[in-house]
Amino acid sequence: MAQKRRIGVYVCHCGGNISDYVNVEEVADAVRNDPNVVVSRTHMFTCSDAAQQEMIDEIKEKQLDGLVIASCSPKLHMFTFRGMSERANLNQYQYIHVNLREQCSWVHTNDKVGATKKGIHLLRAGIAKCELTVPLNAIRIETKPRVLVVGAGVSGMRAAISLADMGLAVFLIEREAEAGGWALQTGKMGPEAQDGTDVVAKLLTRINQHENIMLHTSAEVVSKSGSIGDFNVSVRLPGDETVSLNVGAIVVTTGFEPYTPQTDEYGWGAPGVIPLKDFRQMLAEADGPLMHNGKPVRDVAFIYCVGSRQLKSESCPEPNSYCSRYCCLATTYTATLLHDLEQKTGQPVNQYHLYRDVRTYGALEPIYEKARTGGAIFLRWDPSNPPQVTTEGDQLTVKAKDHLLGGEELEIGADLVVLATGMRPRENDTLNDILKIPESKDGFYNEIHLKLRPVETMIDGVFIAGTAQGPKTLAESVASSLAAVAKTGGLLMKGYVDLEPLIAKVDTDKCIWCGECLKACPYGAIEKVNVGEKEIAFVIESMCKGAGPCVPVCPHNAIEIEGFRDDQITAMIDASIKELETK
Amino acid sequence: MNKESDPKILVFSTNSISDPGIDLAGGAHMHYSTAVQVVPLPCSSGVKPAWIVHAIEQGFDGVFVAGCGGDCAFLSDCTPRTSAVIKKAQDMMKEKGINPKRLKMSGICSVCADNFVAHMNNFQNELKKLDANENG
Ligand SMILES: Cc1cc2nc3c(=O)[nH]c(=O)nc-3n(C[C@H](O)[C@H](O)[C@H](O)COP(=O)(O)OP(=O)(O)OC[C@H]3O[C@@H](n4cnc5c(N)ncnc54)[C@H](O)[C@@H]3O)c2cc1C
Numbered sequence: 001m002a003q004k005r006r007i008g009v010y011v012c013h014c015g016g017n018i019s020d021y022v023n024v025e026e027v028a029d030a031v032r033n034d035p036n037v038v039v040s041r042t043h044m045f046t047c048s049d050a051a052q053q054e055m056i057d058e059i060k061e062k063q064l065d066g067l068v069i070a071s072c073s074p075k076l077h078m079f080t081f082r083g084m085s086e087r088a089n090l091n092q093y094q095y096i097h098v099n100l101r102e103q104c105s106w107v108h109t110n111d112k113v114g115a116t117k118k119g120i121h122l123l124r125a126g127i128a129k130c131e132l133t134v135p136l137n138a139i140r141i142e143t144k145p146r147v148l149v150v151g152a153g154v155s156g157m158r159a160a161i162s163l164a165d166m167g168l169a170v171f172l173i174e175r176e177a178e179a180g181g182w183a184l185q186t187g188k189m190g191p192e193a194q195d196g197t198d199v200v201a202k203l204l205t206r207i208n209q210h211e212n213i214m215l216h217t218s219a220e221v222v223s224k225s226g227s228i229g230d231f232n233v234s235v236r237l238p239g240d241e242t243v244s245l246n247v248g249a250i251v252v253t254t255g256f257e258p259y260t261p262q263t264d265e266y267g268w269g270a271p272g273v274i275p276l277k278d279f280r281q282m283l284a285e286a287d288g289p290l291m292h293n294g295k296p297v298r299d300v301a302f303i304y305c306v307g308s309r310q311l312k313s314e315s316c317p318e319p320n321s322y323c324s325r326y327c328c329l330a331t332t333y334t335a336t337l338l339h340d341l342e343q344k345t346g347q348p349v350n351q352y353h354l355y356r357d358v359r360t361y362g363a364l365e366p367i368y369e370k371a372r373t374g375g376a377i378f379l380r381w382d383p384s385n386p387p388q389v390t391t392e393g394d395q396l397t398v399k400a401k402d403h404l405l406g407g408e409e410l411e412i413g414a415d416l417v418v419l420a421t422g423m424r425p426r427e428n429d430t431l432n433d434i435l436k437i438p439e440s441k442d443g444f445y446n447e448i449h450l451k452l453r454p455v456e457t458m459i460d461g462v463f464i465a466g467t468a469q470g471p472k473t474l475a476e477s478v479a480s481s482l483a484a485v486a487k488t489g490g491l492l493m494k495g496y497v498d499l500e501p502l503i504a505k506v507d508t509d510k511c512i513w514c515g516e517c518l519k520a521c522p523y524g525a526i527e528k529v530n531v532g533e534k535e536i537a538f539v540i541e542s543m544c545k546g547a548g549p550c551v552p553v554c555p556h557n558a559i560e561i562e563g564f565r566d567d568q569i570t571a572m573i574d575a576s577i578k579e580l581e582t583k
Numbered sequence: 584m585n586k587e588s589d590p591k592i593l594v595f596s597t598n599s600i601s602d603p604g605i606d607l608a609g610g611a612h613m614h615y616s617t618a619v620q621v622v623p624l625p626c627s628s629g630v631k632p633a634w635i636v637h638a639i640e641q642g643f644d645g646v647f648v649a650g651c652g653g654d655c656a657f658l659s660d661c662t663p664r665t666s667a668v669i670k671k672a673q674d675m676m677k678e679k680g681i682n683p684k685r686l687k688m689s690g691i692c693s694v695c696a697d698n699f700v701a702h703m704n705n706f707q708n709e710l711k712k713l714d715a716n717e718n719g
Pocket residue numbers: 150151152153154155156173174175176179180181182183185186188189190191219220221253254255256257258276277278280326329330333426428431465466467468472473474475477
């Protein structure tokens with residue numbers, strides 16, 4: 001280490017959460033005379049306002065140029081102390097956080113001597129890293145007050161309207177000739193008893209009247225460049241015309257694909273075995289008793305969980321193991337629609353609902369209640385014994401073992417077998433190539449964190465909402481759209497965004513442009529540039545995520561991640577293992 | 584409980600996925616040896632084989648790479664990439680006469696507390712056996 005540093009070290013008691021199991025005074029003492037440490041002390045609660053003020057005063061007074069705090073997990077307070085550093089005029093990237101609670105005191109409550117020794121090692125590693133920090137500045141990007149929304153289903157339409165209401169310009173693009181998505185084909189929807197087509201028509205009116213929204217149908221994204229705050233997107237319009245759009249953020253609401261059963265799966269392929277969507281359409285179009293094959297429909301069997309919650313087997317090597325969430329609501333609601341039709345026409349219809357679990361959660365339970373009290377029969381099957389559908393002439397038979405009757409075999413004759421098919425991720429290869437949003441194990445677009453950051457993706461400035469992110473009911477789709485609106489608005493209304501500077505950097509002397517890092521980078525953040533005679537790799541700051549897959553592949557040790565540099569990690573390793581001087 | 588004889592393990596964990604899992608072991612007051620020490624990184628695919636070799640040369644008995652597994656928020660193919668790093672590190676270890684069994688990798692997800700503790704205990708037992716064989 002070349003340069004002399006002025007580092008402040010603070011070790012936290014956390015009440016007793018740390019100090020009951022780690023001798024914090026001994027830890028602070030151990031490093032006090034280290035060459036670059038100017039001050040080392042303990043605090044009862046480092047995160048308290050009073051302690052922060054004391055540290056700020058000391059940082060200023062002693063003109064510290066590095067700070068190490070050994071306290072709780074960085075997940076809790078790293079940003080607290082970074083903010084505090086800035087208030088003390090200390091560059092926030094010269095602050096290093098040491099995890100002395102979750103990864104030391106709390107896991108070693110049975111060994112105070114060992115935990116104290118380990119604490120000193122952890123602290124020394126933090127100091128070693130801090131000694132090698134350099135001041136860094138966040139990367140500030142100006143944001144454009146415009147948004148691209150891809151996919152005009154209910155989710156995309158709803159997002160477009162609320163974004164436009166904030167005063168942002170919105171380009172809403174839809175691949176099909178008509179906006180609306182699946183809601184155009186769902187008939188009357190529960191629990192609000194609204195027609196999908198009416199929902200779409202109302203949204204469309206608002207969109208057409210809104211001066212801030214430009215809707216393009218039969219349009220598709222063909223390329224994208226730029227990054228958060230300032231994307232350039234090319235969109236192909238009908239007639240092969242291409243427009244270039246400059247936007248600050250992208251909201252992806254490309255929806256789902258209904259599951260298509262395999263041939264013979266629950267009788268799929270036989271006449272009279274239909275998906276829920278077709279049955280809803282029949283109900284929507286019926287102006288008298290329900291008819292099938294020229295005869296009135298008397299018996300209908302509904303099979304739930306088709307293509308959802310699948311178990312792995314030979315015939316299903318890649319199961320959709322998730323629950324599709326909407327189908328229990330949609331199918332029990334369909335039961336009530338059928339009851340309404342019976343009342344209207346006086347034509348009785350027997351309904352058999354073959355379910356695994358009825359997941360009409362939350363406020364949807366009354367729909368299930370209404371379906372049962374209206375006379376629909378609910379039979380529970382076990383996944384080890386799924387219902388079998390057979391045909392003879394135009395008579396369909398469903399054989400099922402009723403789980404609740406102790407596995408009693410039942411045979412149900414049916415005119416129609418309706419399959420409550422689940423949701424699948426939509427095929428979208430072109431768009432996926434362009435946007436590179438990571439996908440989850442289930443194949444839907446992946447959020448950063450299901451609970452904490454549910455509409456953000458690893459691609460800064462690209463948000464996801466609705467069923468593109470995972471199966472949802474209509475209300476849940478809209479709720480997630482509005483969450484994406486809030487996040488997008490929060491980003492664009494401020495006018496700028498600050499990005500973490502802990503990203504890749506290339507050593508221009510060592511790099512000889514072999515292109516390995518470019519191949520390893522999943523975000524397209526590496527470019528070849530010429531510096532004088534030489535070709536070298538260049539990192540596009542706003543696109544690099546700082547994950548570092550480029551680091552180990554470089555044959556010349558020429559690329560590293562700031563904050564996790566070679567010299568820093570090596571110094572941390574050395575400090576972690578160095579024998580402690582015994583007093 | 585740490586004894587002087589506990590094999591020393593350096594863990595490379597990842598900020599967003601495996602570190603929360605390791606933190607959770609603390610939150611749940613589970614126990615593992617104090618000879619286990621964690622260095623967090625952004626993503627396990629960015630571990631340099633040279634760091635692994637360096638750690639062993641400096642005196643760690645084993646290195647454990649706690650990968651994001653399938654949950655990596657950066658890369659969908661994080662696991663194969665990390666495996667390639669491990670492979671390269673093991674080759675380097677062999678060249679230097681270090682038993683490649685001193686390096687282990689496993690996906691540790693953000694709720695994998697039990698899993699992590701079990702890995703640490705097992706790895707320490709394996710390292711003890713290795714030491715016994717290499718010294719005798
Ligand atoms: C039969 C059935 C019955 C249902 N019943 C109910 C019910 O009773 N109650 C309830 O709450 N929910 C119900 N649902 C669920 C509800 O329909 C969905 O939650 C909702 O429609 C999802 O809307 P979305 O905008 O997320 O997706 P989608 O409707 O799939 O819309 C996505 C849009 O994006 C477009 N798109 C896709 N890729 C691209 C691209 N690359 N470029 C441009 N555009 C693209 C598509 O063309 C589509 O228009 C039902 C669903 C079905 C199938």
